[in-house]
Every structure is written in structure tokens, then in C-alpha cells.
Amino acid sequence: MDLAQIGATPKGGVCRIALTELDRQGRDLVVGWCRAAGLDVRTDEVGNVFARRAGSDPHAAAVATGSHIDTQPSGGKFDGNFGVLAGLEVMRTLNDLGIVTRAPLELAFWTNEEGTRFTPVMMGSGAFAGVFEAEFIRAQRDLDGISVGEALEQIGYRGEQPVGEVPGGMFAAYFEAHIEQGPVLEAAGLPIGVVSGALGQQWYDVTVTGMDAHAGPTPLALRHDAMLAAARMIDEVNRIAVEEAPHGRGTVGYVQVTPNSRNVIPGRVDFSVDLRNLSQAGLDRMDAAMRASFAQIAQRGAVQVSIIQVVKFEPCVFAPACVDSVRRAAAALGLPHMDVVSGAGHDAVYVAQRAPTGMIFVPCKDGISHNELEDALPEHIEAGANVLLQAMLEHAR
């Protein structure tokens, strides 16, 4: 709640966009808390921050946690921020109890997870994973022409540590606690989701081209109605996802109609398709089914269709050793839980390319996120932090 004061919005949310002056204030506050907890703080060349609690074995690789503290423009208090502060609470709790772990513990917060001001999203963890070069990231510019490198200098978070390097070697394990950002746990009435992986994503730009014509004088049989064909395709996107239950997702979120006049048969419709599934084989099935179905609809409707894939995230299966630790921790604490998958991307999905990784979800109110109404119950927040503590200890002891 203290961190949420920085960039607080009138409706109870937070606007603290990556690499702004408010982000600097938020980073300074969290870094101050880390130092007060006796942690050793480092920053890498893309602004990722790492705070380490020493272990007893000088040769052991760190057991890490983290998330992000940047927000959407009309974001909430919990997205990302919960994971970072849960990690800090783990450190403080161990301090309070005088426990020294064998392996060092490390808390990270990653630069620009949200991708609001600078693209790509999940920039810091992506660079850490080696998906993006540091120089590529530092050269990205916002709408005012300011680069990530310049913004890092301005807020004092251009670090010296080469991105991807970890003192003592790559993390032995990485755990990220996060609000679910969806309705599954709340609907099930459970405080803990054991995240087994993250859905792969394939996004497409689809264009249906027919011919503009007057709605009145043009009989149905002589039409080339791009909207009618697009409507049938949108229904098919849903059907294709339903056939891939329970992990298939198919969404059309963007539709643009041309000329978009009430008495003109649309000559062109552009729309997006977002397909998700837990396996690449599943995504491949959905892709093939979509292409076949769209071609058939286009032929029936006497229109043309083009399909261009524009975004691709591979499906991610988290390390069984880490997923099992989360499940055991919840069980040991007597917390009701279920296995879930993440439908969205998270920093953990990139970190999983470098280190064994697991995630812990807690419910959020009405499944709402990326919204000032985002909220979570204190008992769920506490439960998630306790599971994080136990899972990290299992690997660090």
C-alpha cells in the first residue's frame, strides 16, 4: 500500500509506467527497503535490479524470486508489485527468524514488463533470457524519441552488470508469485494456483476483402459481404478453441470495418485473432483448422481472405522440480490449491529459458487486472507469500 502511493490514481489504481520519474521513486523505495533488510543490491545494464541475501555456502547458486513494479497506465496495486514485495517479505521473515540458508536468496525486479511506454513487453526478463540483445533494448524509443538507454540514465538505473550474468552462476531455481489476472481461482474458491506452465500464443492479422455495395439494391446472392464472412470466421475462432479444451483459447479483440456505414455492405474487414494453447502441437492444430475454415467461409461468401501471423510466444512448461515444490508448499501449509496454467505472459516465462522456474497464483477480485479496480484479499496475499517462502526454502536449505 505504501508503494501504491507512488503514481496513485483517484480511482484507487496506480499509474507508474516503466522508466519514468515515478518508476524511479518506486524503485528507490523498494531498493531502500531491500538495503534496510541487509540485502546487497546490483543493477544490470538494462535496469533489472537484483537484491541478494547471502547464504552459508559461498559456492551455491542463488535461489531467486521476483516480478515487476511498473504498471499499466490505468493499472492496479497488485500486478507485478505483489511478487516483488512477497519476495521482500520472504527475506524479512528469514531475518526475523534468524535463519541462514545454504544457498543465497535473490530478489529481482525486471524492467518494463508491461510494455506501455517502450516495446517489447517483458523487456528486462527477455534480455536476461538472451531473447533480446542489451543494445537492442537500450536503443528502443518511446513516442517522444527518448531511448531506453537515455531513460535509464535519467532515472539513475543504468547498471554495470552485464545482462544475463549472475554472481555465483545462474539461479538454481526461480519462483514468481503473481495475481492470477483471471477468474479461475476465484470461481473455484481456492487461494493458491500451482502454475504448471504458460500457454503459447500465436497472433494473426486477418483481412477479408469483398466489395462495397448499397445495402438496398444488392440482392443477397450477388453480394461480396466482408462483414458477414468475418462474422462467421469469428464464430469459428471460438469453435476451434472449444475443441482444444481445457487449454485452448481463441479471441477476436480487434475488428475494423470499411467503410463502416450502416447502409453499405462492407467491402473490407480487418480483424485480429489471438490463439493460445499449452502445446505447440495444439497451436498447430488450431492454426490449420483456422486456415481451412476461413478458406471455406471465404469461398462460400465470395470474398478473399488473407491471414498473417504477427506474434509468436512458445508454450512454456515449468520445471517439474519447481512446480512440485509449489504444490508441496501449499499442501504443507494446509492451503487448498489446484494446478492452473498461465494464459498470459510473465517474466517467469522468459526466466524459465535460463533456470528451473515455477509460479504461484493467488486470486484477484472478479478476475480483473490491468484496471484500477484490480484487488486481492489480504489472506490470499499472505497465503501466496507463505507458499513462496516454503518453496524457496526447499531449494535453498
Next chain:
Amino acid sequence: MDLAQIGATPKGGVCRIALTELDRQGRDLVVGWCRAAGLDVRTDEVGNVFARRAGSDPHAAAVATGSHIDTQPSGGKFDGNFGVLAGLEVMRTLNDLGIVTRAPLELAFWTNEEGTRFTPVMMGSGAFAGVFEAEFIRAQRDLDGISVGEALEQIGYRGEQPVGEVPGGMFAAYFEAHIEQGPVLEAAGLPIGVVSGALGQQWYDVTVTGMDAHAGPTPLALRHDAMLAAARMIDEVNRIAVEEAPHGRGTVGYVQVTPNSRNVIPGRVDFSVDLRNLSQAGLDRMDAAMRASFAQIAQRGAVQVSIIQVVKFEPCVFAPACVDSVRRAAAALGLPHMDVVSGAGHDAVYVAQRAPTGMIFVPCKDGISHNELEDALPEHIEAGANVLLQAMLEHAR
């Protein structure tokens, strides 16, 4: 082609919007041609212009023809203009042949058929029919705040004749020649369409309300996807129209998605529905089927739907005596023809409320209208004018 020079566009079309300086130039040119043909020209208080060729019987009601010379912003040479100039050619032909008819003949061009600058559309003929009061029409304002009354003064076409009054009594018959503005005659390979009536129209604003949610974390079963429901409704609009073959039309030309972001399940979709049919009973069936279907789709998709009717034009059946005259004229001239209905509104549909009315359609290239590409073949134009001549003579002799 001379008239089309006034407001000619680089792509071969015409932009001559009602009550502008260009409209004045077009009106002046046509009025000049009428006077040169010996016609007596009058203007009414909403700017409708009437040009009369005297008959031999001073007590006979006039047999009239007409259309409009205003255009869409990116309009063509033929829409409306063909009907006015075909009427002028009828007068000139009778002059050339020295024929004096029993009844007077009258050529009208109606103010602001297109409704581009001022609403409502078909303003002049609507006022003539008594659907709109003259003072209501004269008070309508464009986006710059200029009223129809002021614009009429500016271009010198505020006449003295009370709207709806006709010297010698209401027209004995009214015929309007027009390009089809659709693809039916071209597809059938016929030069003449005998127009039996015009489809009634009912337009609706539909709003589907669901709930915005992340496309990734929200399983299909927990969604309130306004776009998916809207897509199914759009498909139903088509199905409902197909069931009313051959005269049913159903079109969704306008769709607005909110928030319209590719990875957000749409929480709201607004769209238009345009239903047309030749009978009110048919329109009533379509309305009922649409409401039942939309309610079912909304329930299945866990969304709300609201349907508001915003526009209504009654179906119009033209006078059998006039329709038969057009059919006989085409047959007598050896011109292949078919009965058609008008899917769109025309000045003739309003005039039909006051006088027995018929229409003659000729094909236009690719069915295209309201477009600079609008075109028609000289032999079809000639055929249409000849049918108009014969149909008028049958009533005026």
C-alpha cells in the same frame, strides 16, 4: 456529359452537393436548357424546380417525370442526373417531332435527394409529398450552421410556389428513370427494369454488452464476449433475410468494438442492422425473428443485448397503371425487360404518396453507384429515355 463538367472530379465522377454554388451552376444550366426548349419554369419554396410543356387541354392534369441533380461527395454522372436529362430529352424529342400532347408534360428536379449536406435525404420530394413541413425543411442546418432557407436564398432558388401545389391539379402520373444502382439487370443482361415497387426499410442500433477481460487468463467458459455474440447475430441477420427470398435484405454495415484491443475480450459491440422487404408483413416477420434470435444468442453467450429501431420507411407498391405503362412501352420498343423492385429509396417513392407513379431502371456498370466509377452504357441510357417517352405519351395523349 456537359452537366457532369460542373463539379467534375479527377477520377471522372461528380461532386455537386445540394444547395452549393456548384448546385446553383448545375441548376442554372438545366433551367437554361428547359427554357431553350420552350418550357415554363417554376420553383417552389423548398427549391424544387418544375418545367412545364403545355398541352392542348387546359383542364388536364400534367403527366410528370423527374429526379435530382445533386450528387454524393464522390458521386457519379448518372445517379439522378440521368432521370432529369431523360425527361428533358422527352420534351426536346416531342418538340422536334412537333407533337402536342393533350395533357401538359412536366419535368421536376427535387432538392437534396442525397442528404449529404442537409438531412433528411429526399428532402424536396418528401416535402412535396407532405411528409415534411416546408418550414421544418427550411430550418434544417448544415455543419456550418447555414439553414436550407439561407442556402436557397444564396443560390437564388427560393421559389414562391407553395410546396405540394401543382398548377392544374396533382400529376395524373409520375415516371422516374434512374440507373439501377445494383447488379441485377447487368447480371440478367437486360437493358430495362420495370420497377414494381420499393422495399420498406427498418434500421436498428444494436448494443451487445459483455465484460472486458484478458484474452489469455480467461477460459472460454467464463467469458462474456460481446464480439462473439455480435458475430453470431450478424450471421443471423443474413439467415433471416435469406428466408425472405427474393425480396428480403439484411445488412450489418457498421460495427464498433470496445475496447478494440487484440488481446482483450471485447466488453461491448455496437452495430447497425438494416432490414428490407417488399411488404410490411415481411418486415414484421424479420423483426420478430431477429429479436428472438438475438435474445437466444445473448443468453447463450452470457451477454446483454439492446435493440432500438431508428429508421423506418414503409414498403411502396407503385401504381399498376404506371407499372403496366412502363412494361408495355418496353415491349412495344422491342427492349428486353424484367420486373424488379427498388432496394433503395428514390424521389418517386415519396411522389407515389401523391400521384400514380412508376419507375424505369437501366443497368449501371458492375452495379456501382455513389462512386466516381459509376458508369452506364449509351444504348441503355437511350433505351431508358425511349421507354420514358412512350410511358408518358400513353398517359398524356
